[in-house]
Amino acid sequence: MDSVSAxxxxxxxxxLDATLAALYGGDRITAQxxxxxxxxxxxxxxxxxxxxxxxxxxGRTELGGNHTDHNHGVVLAAGVDFDIxxxxxxxxxxxxxxxxxxxSEIVEVAVGDLEYRAEEENTxxxxxRGVAAGFKARGWDVGGxxxxxDGEVPLGVGLSSSAAFEVCMxxxxxxxxxxxxxxxxxxxxxxxxxxxxxxxxxxxxxxxLACAAQxxxxxxxxxxxxxxxxxxxxxxxxxxxxxxxxDTGGSHADLTPEYAAIPAEMEKAARVLGQDKAxxxxxxxxxxxxxxxxxxxxxxxLLRLIHFIEESDRALAQAEALRRGDMAGYLxxxxxxxxxxxxxxxxxxxxxxxxxxxxxxxxxxxRRFLKDDGAWRIQGGGFAGTIQxxxxxxxxxxxxxxxxxxxxxxxxxxxxxxxxxxxxxxxGGGA
Numbered sequence: 108m109d110s111v112s113a114x115x116x117x118x119x120x121x122x123l124d125a126t127l128a129a130l131y132g133g134d135r136i137t138a139q140x141x142x143x144x145x146x147x148x149x150x151x152x153x154x155x156x157x158x159x160x161x162x163x164x165x166g167r168t169e170l171g172g173n174h175t176d177h178n179h180g181v182v183l184a185a186g187v188d189f190d191i192x193x194x195x196x197x198x199x200x201x202x203x204x205x206x207x208x209x210x211s212e213i214v215e216v217a218v219g220d221l222e223y224r225a226e227e228e229n230t231x232x233x234x235x236r237g238v239a240a241g242f243k244a245r246g247w248d249v250g251g252x253x254x255x256x257d258g259e260v261p262l263g264v265g266l267s268s269s270a271a272f273e274v275c276m277x278x279x280x281x282x283x284x285x286x287x288x289x290x291x292x293x294x295x296x297x298x299x300x301x302x303x304x305x306x307x308x309x310x311x312x313x314x315x316l317a318c319a320a321q322x323x324x325x326x327x328x329x330x331x332x333x334x335x336x337x338x339x340x341x342x343x344x345x346x347x348x349x350x351x352x353x354d355t356g357g358s359h360a361d362l363t364p365e366y367a368a369i370p371a372e373m374e375k376a377a378r379v380l381g382q383d384k385a386x387x388x389x390x391x392x393x394x395x396x397x398x399x400x401x402x403x404x405x406x407x408x409l410l411r412l413i414h415f416i417e418e419s420d421r422a423l424a425q426a427e428a429l430r431r432g433d434m435a436g437y438l439x440x441x442x443x444x445x446x447x448x449x450x451x452x453x454x455x456x457x458x459x460x461x462x463x464x465x466x467x468x469x470x471x472x473x474r475r476f477l478k479d480d481g482a483w484r485i486q487g488g489g490f491a492g493t494i495q496x497x498x499x500x501x502x503x504x505x506x507x508x509x510x511x512x513x514x515x516x517x518x519x520x521x522x523x524x525x526x527x528x529x530x531x532x533x534x535g536g537g538a
Contacts, residue, residue, distance in 0.1 A: 237301025
């Protein structure tokens with residue numbers, strides 16, 4: 108570890124510029140220098156010029172495989188340039204204390220008291236306690252630390268701010284107390300458990316794994332606690348298309364039952380065919396038994412099961428298209444995914460307020476604007492939040508201007524896929 112002042116000098120002198128460019132792009136170096144200086148200054152003001160660790164964990168975007176991970180399917184995902192940045196210093200107090208930019212509250216969790224607390228559900232404290240509990244349950248070392256956190260992953264736009272935070276806290280414990288031995292998969296599993304059990308939100312492993320492993324990843328969840336992760340080497344920046352997300356302003360509040368119903372209904376339909384999960388079922392089996400599935404599980408579970416099978420296969424095909432450099436084929440698959448989410452998985456419109464349909468509005472407007480040049484699909488869990496679009500570079504400004512007249516200034520967010528390999532930042536500029 109290095110002292111706060113040493114890291115500050117490295118930022119100010121430009122020693123970290125190459126690292127910042129790799130993480131955020133050359134056009135954002137100055138802004139990130141100021142962000143890093145501000146975070147480190149707050150850390151120094153809190154506890155003096157002590158040794159600390161600087162950890163960065165990206166948010167993630169799902170490129171393919173919408174709602175396939177929880178039924179042991181295949182996902183295509185990637186880390187992005189929006190990240191969680193934490194300066195963390197070990198303490199002998201036995202207490203984890205976390206402060207975050209924009210929040211006055213200090214999260215405090217005693218490492219000797221890591222039992223689940225119902226009253227903490229849906230809070231940052233629950234995530235910190237859950238991650239520490241996951242380490243302790245596995246016999247890994249846990250200790251106290253102070254951390255200042257600066258999160259640039261936008262909240263509520265499907266880029267997994269909570270997963271990035273969980274993995275970041277896990278990485279702090281990993282580096283401070285476990286000599287960095289914990290793997291990305293292990294950190295992801297702990298983060299998922301914290302979110303499921305302590306935070307109270309059902310989710311698969313894709314979010315946390317994409318944040319932990321970074322880069323573009325084809326992830327096969329056939330063995331859910333030991334998924335097969337295959338990096339996909341592809342540079343979207345060289346294609347002439349810009350990946351963006353559009354924040355439609357829809358709220359995720361009270362949508363947990365809608366999210367939970369998707370895996371539950373897929374599993375309900377799969378049980379008609381003798382399986383607990385949808386993985387392994389073929390379209391032939393489903394079509395041969397469609398009447399029985401309708402009768403015993405219902406229509407929507409049948410449609411969602413069909414979505415799972417086709418979407419999981421499509422995620423594999425998307426990865427292969429990128430490996431071949433077939434951007435046209437890839438974009439066609441993205442459009443197919445978006446259509447399946449709308450018609451089959453039915454996670455574009457919330458049944459709680461069916462007159463409020465920002466996701467379909469954004470998808471329709473994007474299709475009308477881009478016509479056949481680009482692609483569009485839902486982003487993340489659905490029902491509210493964001494869509495994803497691939498926009499020709501020379502039309503990004505026009506697209507953003509058009510969409511922002513409907514969804515507000517700043518609603519169109521360009522994404523840059525983050526290359527793997529940097530999770531701890533050191534004064535020498537290395538990771």
